[in-house]
Amino acid sequence: MVPQLLSQAIPNVVNLLFAGRVHVAGRGGWAMAFIYRRPLGPRLAPPTFRKSDGRSDATRAPMDEAEAIEKVLVPIAQALDDLHGLGITHGAVRPDNIFYANPECTKVVLGDCLTAPQGHYQPLSVETIERGLADPAGRG
Numbered sequence: 001m002v003p004q005l006l007s008q009a010i011p012n013v014v015n016l017l018f019a020g021r022v023h024v025a026g027r028g029g030w031a032m033a034f035i036y037r038r039p040l041g042p043r044l045a046p047p048t049f050r051k052s053d054g055r056s057d058a059t060r061a062p063m064d065e066a067e068a069i070e071k072v073l074v075p076i077a078q079a080l081d082d083l084h085g086l087g088i089t090h091g092a093v094r095p096d097n098i099f100y101a102n103p104e105c106t107k108v109v110l111g112d113c114l115t116a117p118q119g120h121y122q123p124l125s126v127e128t129i130e131r132g133l134a135d136p137a138g139r140g
Contacts, residue, residue, distance in 0.1 A: 001114065004086050012079035013110045014039060014099065034114055041100025044072065044108060072098065072108055079110050091118025094126050 005016040018035040063072070076098065083090055090113045097111040119139030124132045131139045 001088050004088060005114070010079065010082050010086075012075040012108065013083065014112065016114070019114070034112065036112060039099035039101050039109055039111075040103050041105050043096050044098040044100065045095035047096045071106065075108050076110060088113075089118065092116070092121065094122055097121075 002016070002019045005013075006019060009015050015037040016034065017037055018033070020033060021030045022033040023029075024031050076093065080090060080093070090110060092113045093110065098108050099111055101107040101109045117137055117139070119127065119131060119134075120136045122131075122136070122139065127139070
């Protein structure tokens with residue numbers, strides 16, 4: 001997925017600028033590093049923190065239905081369609097991984113999909129029952 005995300009800007013997906021191995025001082029080894037163009041606005045929702053019972057403590061003010069469809073669902077659906085056309089499954093579509101692309105909070109972009117196994121950080125509220133029952137590391 002990395003070469004495809006590096007070679008082209010996909011609308012409504014945060015732009016990957018660099019991906020490669022970097023030496024990690026003090027750890028005596030190498031790690032993969034990913035640098036994305038930082039969105040100019042905040043996250044759509046605060047980060048979710050899973051409690052031991054699987055619930056999330058994140059809250060957000062409700063969004064008007066028409067606004068949610070126009071500003072969030074349509075652009076994200078287009079992004080997923082564009083990724084699908086490249087043979088890429090995002091695997092990390094959740095409210096805290098959607099960002100406003102501008103300070104006016106009128107355009108959204110999908111965040112990172114490379115730095116964790118697919119589904120690893122997904123809250124149960126955005127998973128199917130079968131995937132929700134699986135260990136987070138085995139959901140991909």
